[in-house]
Amino acid sequence: MAENALLEVQGVSKHFGGLVAVDQISFTLRHNEVLGLIGPNGSGKTTMINLISGALRPTMGDIFMGDRLISERPARFIARLGIARTFQLVRLLPSLSVLENVMAGAVFGHKRLWGREARKYAARLLERVGMGHAIGMPLLALTYIDQKRVELARALAADPDILLLDEWLAGLNATELKLGIDLVQTLRQEGRAIIVVEHVMDAIRSLCDRCIVMNSGAMIAEGSPGQVLADPAVIHAYLGDSHA
Amino acid sequence: MTRNEGIGWMLAVAGFGAMAFLPLLEDADYLMGLALNITMFTVLATSWALFSGPTHYISLATAAFYGVGATVVAMGFEVLPFPVLLGLAGLAGGVLAALVGLATLRLSGVYFVIFTLGLAELIRQLVSWVQSNIVEVGSIQVFTDNSDNWIYWELLALAALVFLVGWLIERSRLGFAMRIIGNDEVVASHSGIHSAGSKVILFVISGFFAAAVGAVMVTKIINFDPDTFYLPIISFQVVIMALLGGVHRLWGPLLGVIPFTLLWEVIENRFQQPMEMFGVEIVSAGSLKVILLGVCFMLIVYYIPRGVVGRVETLARRLAPGGGASHG
Numbered sequence: 376m377a378e379n380a381l382l383e384v385q386g387v388s389k390h391f392g393g394l395v396a397v398d399q400i401s402f403t404l405r406h407n408e409v410l411g412l413i414g415p416n417g418s419g420k421t422t423m424i425n426l427i428s429g430a431l432r433p434t435m436g437d438i439f440m441g442d443r444l445i446s447e448r449p450a451r452f453i454a455r456l457g458i459a460r461t462f463q464l465v466r467l468l469p470s471l472s473v474l475e476n477v478m479a480g481a482v483f484g485h486k487r488l489w490g491r492e493a494r495k496y497a498a499r500l501l502e503r504v505g506m507g508h509a510i511g512m513p514l515l516a517l518t519y520i521d522q523k524r525v526e527l528a529r530a531l532a533a534d535p536d537i538l539l540l541d542e543w544l545a546g547l548n549a550t551e552l553k554l555g556i557d558l559v560q561t562l563r564q565e566g567r568a569i570i571v572v573e574h575v576m577d578a579i580r581s582l583c584d585r586c587i588v589m590n591s592g593a594m595i596a597e598g599s600p601g602q603v604l605a606d607p608a609v610i611h612a613y614l615g616d617s618h619a
Numbered sequence: 620m621t622r623n624e625g626i627g628w629m630l631a632v633a634g635f636g637a638m639a640f641l642p643l644l645e646d647a648d649y650l651m652g653l654a655l656n657i658t659m660f661t662v663l664a665t666s667w668a669l670f671s672g673p674t675h676y677i678s679l680a681t682a683a684f685y686g687v688g689a690t691v692v693a694m695g696f697e698v699l700p701f702p703v704l705l706g707l708a709g710l711a712g713g714v715l716a717a718l719v720g721l722a723t724l725r726l727s728g729v730y731f732v733i734f735t736l737g738l739a740e741l742i743r744q745l746v747s748w749v750q751s752n753i754v755e756v757g758s759i760q761v762f763t764d765n766s767d768n769w770i771y772w773e774l775l776a777l778a779a780l781v782f783l784v785g786w787l788i789e790r791s792r793l794g795f796a797m798r799i800i801g802n803d804e805v806v807a808s809h810s811g812i813h814s815a816g817s818k819v820i821l822f823v824i825s826g827f828f829a830a831a832v833g834a835v836m837v838t839k840i841i842n843f844d845p846d847t848f849y850l851p852i853i854s855f856q857v858v859i860m861a862l863l864g865g866v867h868r869l870w871g872p873l874l875g876v877i878p879f880t881l882l883w884e885v886i887e888n889r890f891q892q893p894m895e896m897f898g899v900e901i902v903s904a905g906s907l908k909v910i911l912l913g914v915c916f917m918l919i920v921y922y923i924p925r926g927v928v929g930r931v932e933t934l935a936r937r938l939a940p941g942g943g944a945s946h947g
Contacts, residue, residue: 428809454811468802479799482792484811489792533811 379405381568382427382458382537387436387446388592389422396422398592399436404537404568409559411583411600412572415613419592420572421463424539427570428460429453440537457485459535463542463572465522473509473517476525477501480532500528504558520551531562538562538569544578556581576604588612627870635779642768651771655839657880658774659832663853664861664872665781666828669788670821671858672866673797676728679854680719680735683742684712684826686849688833690746693759693843701763705773705834712830713823720819736851743849750845758844765838773835781828785869788824793817855912856883863919865926874927879915886911 382404389397397419404410412420425431427438429450438446445453459480468476477497481488488496501507504524509517517525523543530538544555556578563569573579579586579600586603588596590612596603603609641647641654663681671678688708695704723734750756765773788794800807800814807814837843856879864875886908894902902910923930 430805430809450808451811451813454809460809462805466803466806468799468806470802471798475795475798478795479806479810482795482810529810 381406381408381440383439384423384427385437385439387423387426387433387438389419389426389431390434395592397426397433397589400587400589400592400594401436402587402594402597404570406568407563407566408584409563409569409571409582411579411586412570412589413574413579413586413603414589414595417591418589418612420589421541422592423589424460424541424570424572427453427537428458428539451483454484454533457533457536458539459484459530459533459537460539461523461526461530461541461543465519465526467514467522467526469514471514473501473506473512473514473525474498476514477528477532480529481534484533485536486532486534497528497532500531501525503531504528505554520547527558536567538567540569540571540573542572542574544571544573544575547575552578579604631779631782635775638775639772642771651767653880653884655771655774656884657876658771658778659836660857660860660876660880661873662774662777662781662828662832663857664864664876665778665785665869666825667857668861668864668866668869668872669781669785670818670825671861672871673794673801674818674821675801676724676818677732677858678735678822678825679732679851679858680716680738680826681829681854681857682849682851683735683739683854684715684829685833685836685853686739686742686746686845687711687715688830688835689837689843689848690833690845691830692763692834692837693761696761696763696838701765701838705831708834709827709831712826712828712833715830716823716826717819719826720822721815724815724818724822736854739849739851739854743845746845746849758842761837761841761843763838765835767839770835770839774832777828777831777835782869784824788821789869793820797821852909852912855916859912859916859919862916863923863926865928867925868928871926871928874931878927882915 380403384400384402386399386401387397388395388399400423402410412423414420422431426433426446429445429448429452433446436446437444440456440458443456445456445458468479471479474494474497477500478493481493481496498507498510501510504527506521506524506528509521509525514522527540527543540559544552547555552575559569559571559582571578571582583600585598586600587594588603588606588609595608595612596606598606638654638658641651644650663685667678667681670676688711691708691711692701692704695707699707719735719738723731726734796807796812796814796817799810799812800817804814833848837848840847860875860879861872862875863879864873865871890907890911891904893900893904894907
């Protein structure tokens with residue numbers, strides 16, 4: 376295992392029938408690192424997140440968290456080990472209150488609080504993501520951005536070692552984006568490792584220590600944001616022939 | 620404990636207390652008969668809703684559990700004392716539920732419905748076959764010293780127990796897990812919840828109670844015949860009553876059981892004759908009841924999908940300007 380690696384993806388592939396959604400990807404995620412997973416739409420980024428979080432099982436290859444082979448395990452087990460995620464299309468629990476939505480992350484997983492303790496903890500996290508005012512509000516009254524914040528609070532409620540953010544910054548306006556980037560920075564400073572799937576270039580440049588670029592399921596580049604975004608293969612993948 | 624919970628407890632204690640004195644009234648045979656039916660279906664519908672409410676799985680296995688409970692007592696009443704048999708019956712229902720749950724709860728809802736419906740029929744055929752081919756008896760007369768009053772009190776105790784268990788589940792991690800599963804199973808598993816396991820536990824609890832009811836009822840009906848206990852209509856009645864009352868509150872099914880039992884009483888008394896047209900029988904009395912049951916079901920699903928409880932809550936919100944913050 377590579378030195379200081381928290382998560383290690385080794386030759387992972389995912390096939391859906393004849394379609395190869397993820398093609399022999401290998402990378403490591405280090406402690407305290409923000410890793411960008413980028414690439415054009417349909418390149419397999421979300422599938423990769425689903426493989427790490429246990430929503431899907433790899434067709435081939437292994438994923439280790441430390442010494443644990445997590446790719447053999449169900450999602451609930453992976454959540455308990457300390458990997459939390461958000462979803463590309465926000466998934467909240469409509470019949471639960473805002474506070475209960477956040478509590479859901481703190482009761483059964485990596486963190487196991489209950490009762491008043493869990494409620495206080497969830498309320499603190501809502502404050503943290505800037506949603507303290509919404510504790511008593513019905514979920515359906517929240518804007519899309521606020522729903523995203525509640526979902527992030529739920530993921531954070533598990534106190535994860537690894538956080539998987541699937542286009543969490545997409546759809547934010549300039550001010551919100553600034554706040555969002557700062558928030559992710561502070562999460563890293565707390566010692567969490569974060570994988571961000573992202574299209575917003577500003578966010579990638581200012582957040583990511585390293586980036587992995589995927590195209591049609593395969594990894595086409597790896598390096599610092601500056602390096603990969605200047606890579607001709609990456610520019611080709613995003614923009615096509617005429618710009619290369 | 621919140622104020623609402625305190626009121627709930629007082630109402631529950633007062634209600635059960637009043638019901639418990641009913642057998643002491645004189646000349647109350649008709650009332651007792653009604654109360655017995657209501658109590659029986661309250662246990663069945665409430666325990667059904669404990670599982671089906673949060674999971675949205677429609678189980679038609681009530682008759683299977685009920686029948687298994689009755690079968691345990693019918694097989695063992697000459698050997699073992701009734702309280703032991705009651706426990707064994709509940710256990711048998713729980714074990715059956717665990718087996719069915721482990722085998723089918725990974726299936727999607729539709730398959731589960733069909734499987735549970737088939738289950739009662741399968742066990743009925745099996746018990747009938749054993750009765751006629753192996754032990755070679757037509758029907759068993761289950762004579763115990765369980766008097767009518769005691770039968771009623773036993774059902775009442777089961778009802779109290781099912782409410783207590785439901786109340787405890789609601790306040791537990793398990794109850795919270797079930798609400799999350801009911802909303803979004805993907806989120807549940809990514810939050811660390813063992814969703815199949817949680818569902819099986821609740822299914823086992825509902826199987827336990829339905830079997831215990833069957834065990835008590837066989838001492839009331841006395842004549843044990845698989846055809847009268849593994850009866851699909853029991854499963855359907857329970858579903859309709861629970862949906863009529865509303866399954867998102869613990870006391871919801873009760874509000875469906877009471878009106879439906881009364882309505883059923885009317886149907887049973889009013890439609891004893893086959894329906895005739897020009898002197899020719901077009902629908903038998905039995906089929907007519909089933910048709911009416913189906914009509915009730917459709918009306919409920921179309922017009923009160925959230926049950927009586929949903930109606931009551933909407934009304935309460937309208938009466939209390941400020942948006943129904945009083946309940947929760």
